Amino acid sequence: MGNIKAKIDEYETPWRNTSWGKQKKDSLKQTIKEIKPYKNDLKYLRILVVGPNGSGKSSFINSINNAFKGRITSDALSNTISSKSFTVVYKQYEIETGNPSLTLVINDVMGLEGGFKHGCPLEDIIKAVHGHVKEGHEFIPEKPLSSDDPDYIKTPEPSDQAFCLVNVLAADRIQLTDDSVLGKLRDLRHDVKRLGLPQVIVMTNVDQTCPVVKANLQKVYYSKKIKEKMQWCSNELGVPMCHVFPVKNYHEEIETNDDMDVLILQAVTQIIQLANDNAKIRLTK
Numbered sequence: 001m002g003n004i005k006a007k008i009d010e011y012e013t014p015w016r017n018t019s020w021g022k023q024k025k026d027s028l029k030q031t032i033k034e035i036k037p038y039k040n041d042l043k044y045l046r047i048l049v050v051g052p053n054g055s056g057k058s059s060f061i062n063s064i065n066n067a068f069k070g071r072i073t074s075d076a077l078s079n080t081i082s083s084k085s086f087t088v089v090y091k092q093y094e095i096e097t098g099n100p101s102l103t104l105v106i107n108d109v110m111g112l113e114g115g116f117k118h119g120c121p122l123e124d125i126i127k128a129v130h131g132h133v134k135e136g137h138e139f140i141p142e143k144p145l146s147s148d149d150p151d152y153i154k155t156p157e158p159s160d161q162a163f164c165l166v167n168v169l170a171a172d173r174i175q176l177t178d179d180s181v182l183g184k185l186r187d188l189r190h191d192v193k194r195l196g197l198p199q200v201i202v203m204t205n206v207d208q209t210c211p212v213v214k215a216n217l218q219k220v221y222y223s224k225k226i227k228e229k230m231q232w233c234s235n236e237l238g239v240p241m242c243h244v245f246p247v248k249n250y251h252e253e254i255e256t257n258d259d260m261d262v263l264i265l266q267a268v269t270q271i272i273q274l275a276n277d278n279a280k281i282r283l284t285k
Helices: 002-008 021-033 057-069 122-130 179-195 211-215 224-237 258-282
Strands: 045-050 091-095 104-108 162-170 199-204 244-246
Touching (some): 021 258, 045 057, 045 122, 057 091, 057 199, 057 258, 122 162, 122 179, 179 199, 199 258, 224 244, 244 258
Parallel strands (some): 045 162, 199 244
């Protein structure tokens, strides 16, 4: 009976083709190492990560580090207990990609929460995109950052700006997401779209969503349930499916896993390329 149900939940062939294992992981890392930044004098290629509380933003940042370093790291502290955001300050994480000419920085913000004046103010996220928010700024839901605040950068450098927005959503709870949180994500999408900022969706917890994938991560692109969840994310936020990436974050593992790294590095490769393209457009205007 179990095998019959598994077949019902799977496509006969993968709907997105990919290779797996160490060879694929090494190939992705090599691709990233060879990416030439648009401007050599651009100090950082900055990425901004947003999402609801508990979606796995901090874990995703750690998982990227794990994939590159080949060991378990915990630079970005995460909390799976509280319903409130564990990240309350604007924090940047420098990722060692192995590419000496490309310095990738990922910035994490306070999580989005349902209701008015709860969670990270959308105004502060837009200010962060423009590079106006100083690292270490403590987000205050009922008081967005003002231009006369000491944490407001009046004349940001190009490297202070973010060149790609990454929405992190947890696959096992996305359709239970508070409507007001989804509304905030849509509002944010419209605001950054006007700026021409590319967006990516990273869908975490794929192993907790589909038993077939939990048993074998290489089945992720055979899974009907995972594709359905990705399509839902795409429809809700208006991000094309080619920019939606399913991943399994590191959580209980004590060693890295090649197949987990493949999914993570596929997302990171696309994020870097989109950010690099956006830097070229915005910094040549």
